[in-house]
Amino acid sequence: DTGVSQDPRHKITKRGQNVTFRCDPISEHNRLYWYRQTLGQGPEFLTYFQNEAQLEKSRLLSDRFSAERPKGSFSTLEIQRTEQGDSAMYLCASSLRRNEKLFFGSGTQLSVL
Amino acid sequence: GENVEQHPSTLSVQEGDSAVIKCTYSDSASNYFPWYKQELGKRPQLIIDIRSNVGEKKDQRIAVTLNKTAKHFSLHITETQPEDSAVYFCAASGDGGATNKLIFGTGTLLAVQP
Secondary structure, three states, X not given: OOOOEEEOOEEEEOOOOOEEEEEEOOOOOOEEEEEEEOOXXXXXXXXXXXXXXXXXXXXXXXXXXXXXXXXXXXEEEEXXXXXXXXXXXXXXEEEXXXXXXXXXXXXXXXXXX | XXXXXXXXXXXXXXXXXXXXXXXXXXXXXXXXXXXXXEOOOOOOEEEEEEEOOOOEEEEOOEEEEEEOOOOEEEEEEOOOOHHHOEEEEEEEEHHHHOOOOEEEOOOEEEEEEO
16 A cells, blocks of 8 residues: 555646646555645645545535546546636545545646746 | 635644644534645645544544534644644535535644744
């Protein structure tokens, strides 16, 4: 068990481009979360998967954001037509049960120029 | 929805002193309250958590207290050490635990001066 891994660690893109991030949770964890964190703020919930089903999505998440978790293993987060306001650290986390310890990945730092 | 407020935003203490960070939440039905530590450039890591059926929990130098009536909970670190320097986030389970998301506070930057 090597923990939650995310790829890439850093992504620099131009405004208007599409980006995709990947998260590999701890293998036995069926719960997977995406959070976004900006400087000086706590992680902000984006979306939640249980196995392959996306069960929750933040109202703050615009339709430019989409996430998938095919086969209930790894997950991808895609941002279409990126905007400068999308610049943030995107964190993935997984857990075994609800209201138990979240294991976070190292995050993907997105910079939109 | 749930809202979590955290104070102070920065805290500087001398090594060996105690540090206290306080959080309030809005949803009286929330039932799970974890604390995460995030060192510079690293991922958040759980340091302690408490559920609504207990009022206090302790793990070595770290303790958390919960006042359900007042809807606030606090992190207490005793005998602080330089390696305790980090950003600490409190969180609460949103919507009374019926959801799966955690709502995080804005963080407290703790600096322990040697």
